[in-house]
Amino acid sequence: MVDISDVLEEEFARNEIPVDQDKIRQILKANRGARIRTWLSICSRCGLCAESCFVYLANDRDPQLSPAYKVKQTLGKMYRRKGRLSRDFFENCYKIAWLQCTMCKRCSVFCPFGIDVATMIAIVRSVCYSQGFKPHSLYEFSENCRKSGNHMAIPKEELIDTCEWMAEEAEDDYRGVAIPVDRRDVKYMYTINPREPVYYPQDISYAGIILSAAGESWTIPSFGWDCTNLPMFCGDRELAGRQVKNVYEKAEELNAENILITECGHAYRSMVFEGPYMAGYDSGHPPVKVVHFVRLLYEYLRDGRIKIDPAKKIKEPVTYQDPCNVSRNGGLWEEARRIIPYLAEDFRDMSPNRDHNHCCGGGGGIMPMGPKYKPVRMASGRVKADQIRATGAKIVIAPCHNCFDQINDLGEEYDLGIKVLSLKEIIVEAMIVPDHMKPEAHE
Numbered sequence: 001m002v003d004i005s006d007v008l009e010e011e012f013a014r015n016e017i018p019v020d021q022d023k024i025r026q027i028l029k030a031n032r033g034a035r036i037r038t039w040l041s042i043c044s045r046c047g048l049c050a051e052s053c054f055v056y057l058a059n060d061r062d063p064q065l066s067p068a069y070k071v072k073q074t075l076g077k078m079y080r081r082k083g084r085l086s087r088d089f090f091e092n093c094y095k096i097a098w099l100q101c102t103m104c105k106r107c108s109v110f111c112p113f114g115i116d117v118a119t120m121i122a123i124v125r126s127v128c129y130s131q132g133f134k135p136h137s138l139y140e141f142s143e144n145c146r147k148s149g150n151h152m153a154i155p156k157e158e159l160i161d162t163c164e165w166m167a168e169e170a171e172d173d174y175r176g177v178a179i180p181v182d183r184r185d186v187k188y189m190y191t192i193n194p195r196e197p198v199y200y201p202q203d204i205s206y207a208g209i210i211l212s213a214a215g216e217s218w219t220i221p222s223f224g225w226d227c228t229n230l231p232m233f234c235g236d237r238e239l240a241g242r243q244v245k246n247v248y249e250k251a252e253e254l255n256a257e258n259i260l261i262t263e264c265g266h267a268y269r270s271m272v273f274e275g276p277y278m279a280g281y282d283s284g285h286p287p288v289k290v291v292h293f294v295r296l297l298y299e300y301l302r303d304g305r306i307k308i309d310p311a312k313k314i315k316e317p318v319t320y321q322d323p324c325n326v327s328r329n330g331g332l333w334e335e336a337r338r339i340i341p342y343l344a345e346d347f348r349d350m351s352p353n354r355d356h357n358h359c360c361g362g363g364g365g366i367m368p369m370g371p372k373y374k375p376v377r378m379a380s381g382r383v384k385a386d387q388i389r390a391t392g393a394k395i396v397i398a399p400c401h402n403c404f405d406q407i408n409d410l411g412e413e414y415d416l417g418i419k420v421l422s423l424k425e426i427i428v429e430a431m432i433v434p435d436h437m438k439p440e441a442h443e
């Protein structure tokens with residue numbers, strides 16, 4: 001692995017909390033269900049998972065980076081030593097849990113017993129968090145959630161202003177685009193990644209244009225709009241549960257039929273699969289149906305609610321990044337492949353792809369851990385860079401903010417000569433503007 005010991009030294013120096021064995025034992029006990037006990041005891045050390053892990057592949061097949069070894073050195077030792085653990089032990093756990101595993105779940109697809117390493121690494125992160133070992137940047141974003149309900153502490157008024165501004169911008173080219181806030185009784189309550197209002201406000205405008213063109217009944221909530229969940233990656237399950245609950249409760253308050261998730265992978269995983277448990281819904285299901293934007297776009301194109309101008313289809317070779325939490329963990333890999341023929345003439349799938357695709361290297365929270373960790377992301381991302389290069393594609397479609405930024409960085413690092421685009425952007429560029437949205441002709 002690339003050496004970033006100076007960064008780690010700085011992280012660890014922030015933590016002055018002494019190891020609290022009772023707390024460790026409490027968390028371990030709470031998680032010692034049949035599933036975890038079985039997984040820890042049945043691993044046969046067959047090594048089949050090693051070749052599935054991009055971190056292992058990208059780092060000279062170092063045996064210490066095989067999924068089974070990572071669990072053995074962390075959660076396995078936590079249970080074996082019954083919580084009697086030193087600071088040195090936690091420093092090693094930190095490296096494994098945040099630098100060597102993005103919790104992409106690819107290895108569990110290959111394990112003959114279906115052992116879910118990512119779930120066990122999530123417990124490791126929770127124990128580390130309880131002992132003050134957590135990436136500072138993830139912690140700061142998480143604390144913003146505690147104070148404001150969103151990761152970037154964006155005040156309500158600012159979000160509303162951004163929505164109004166983006167609707168006005170869109171109005172220059174598309175008549176009647178509305179970005180309604182807090183409308184009740186809608187079909188979709190649209191939730192976004194806080195990077196959108198801060199860095200990519202045009203993404204909100206693209207969504208407004210598409211949803212208006214489709215004649216959709218929708219709204220953005222003024223609170224509970226942030227569908228992302230960095231507390232989940234930081235190891236703070238309680239706060240992670242609060243974060244999803246904000247969204248569920250707002251959807252119930254507005255009487256929205258569905259919660260719509262922007263092009264973000266981990267938000268979907270959090271809202272659909274992990275959120276209900278973290279928020280205390282024993283059924284394991286969210287109280288309001290959750291739909292990812294990839295699914296909705298597929299339906300719009302299929303049903304002719306959005307029409308694409310064939311002359312505007314992309315001519316250059318295109319590939320598609322299956323975000324782990326949209327495809328493998330979200331089940332939407334076929335929908336994506338049904339969308340692409342509408343948009344591109346020369347599609348070249350990566351190999352492997354769909355639910356077997358590799359993580360881009362920016363997942364699991366390492367992207368928002370900040371630039372100091374970029375060397376780790378770039379080294380582990382070599383597998384993704386090789387996959388993209390092999391397709392010969394000049395455009396990479398990435399329906400996830402993390403993948404988008406990571407692949408942009410990989411493009412520069414590995415000189416891939418690519419452009420990364422979101423589905424929304426491509427669709428807005430290529431769609432046939434419906435008559436009701438054509439700008440008024442001026443004399």
Ligand code: SF4
Binds near residue numbers: 103106
């Ligand atoms: S979850 Fe992904 S990153 Fe973590 S060990 Fe498994 S394959 Fe590797």
Ligand code: SF4
Binds near residue numbers: 042046047111112115
């Ligand atoms: S594939 Fe499964 S059983 Fe084999 S070493 Fe990996 S985790 Fe253990």
